[in-house]
Amino acid sequence: MVNHQQTKNQFESLTTLEAIQKQAYQMLVQGLAKTEFSMREWGILVYLERYGQATASELADAFTVTRTLISRNTWRLIQDNLIQSQVNPNDRRVVWLSLTVNGQERVQEGVRQVQANLKTFNQSHDLEKLAKYVEALSQQLARIN
Numbered sequence: 001m002v003n004h005q006q007t008k009n010q011f012e013s014l015t016t017l018e019a020i021q022k023q024a025y026q027m028l029v030q031g032l033a034k035t036e037f038s039m040r041e042w043g044i045l046v047y048l049e050r051y052g053q054a055t056a057s058e059l060a061d062a063f064t065v066t067r068t069l070i071s072r073n074t075w076r077l078i079q080d081n082l083i084q085s086q087v088n089p090n091d092r093r094v095v096w097l098s099l100t101v102n103g104q105e106r107v108q109e110g111v112r113q114v115q116a117n118l119k120t121f122n123q124s125h126d127l128e129k130l131a132k133y134v135e136a137l138s139q140q141l142a143r144i145n
Contacts, residue, residue: 013140020133027130035110040065040073042110045099048083049107053098082106 032042044059056074060067074097077083082103088094099107 009140009143013137016133016137016140020130020137023130023133032110032114035113037110038073040069041077044070044073044077045082045103045107045110048097048099049104053086053096055094055096059097077103 028039032039035042037045040063043063047059047062048054054062056067056070059074060070063070074083074085078085081100083097084100084103086096086098088096
């Protein structure tokens with residue numbers, strides 16, 4: 001049976017993990033500030049760069065959102081000539097999405113821009129804060145076990 005102290009330790013760990021997630025998210029948002037991409041659009045582009053191609057259903061599963069929402073995001077990227085759709089000749093119900101040459105170039109530019117943006121923000125402070133959260137979480141988890 002879990003006692004009060006164990007429950008308290010687990011709650012502290014979850015709170016710290018939430019702070020880590022929030023800090024990492026803020027750093028990503030800062031990094032994307034001048035790229036003109038939303039977090040999800042950027043995620044789609046990076047996913048397609050990594051895996052080569054995917055269907056809207058695969059993307060929806062990867063980002064744990066609805067297929068409708070992914071379709072909205074990919075439509076903008078198609079209109080901007082960053083990704084392309086291609087119907088599978090063996091099964092016309094399957095539509096593959098992949099980066100265009102322009103999309104590949106924009107991902108590389110985006111990576112450089114994110115890196116530059118992170119350097120201009122108070123990155124060292126943010127990383128120190130993140131490291132403190134991780135250390136606190138490590139200590140909290142040690143108390144649980």
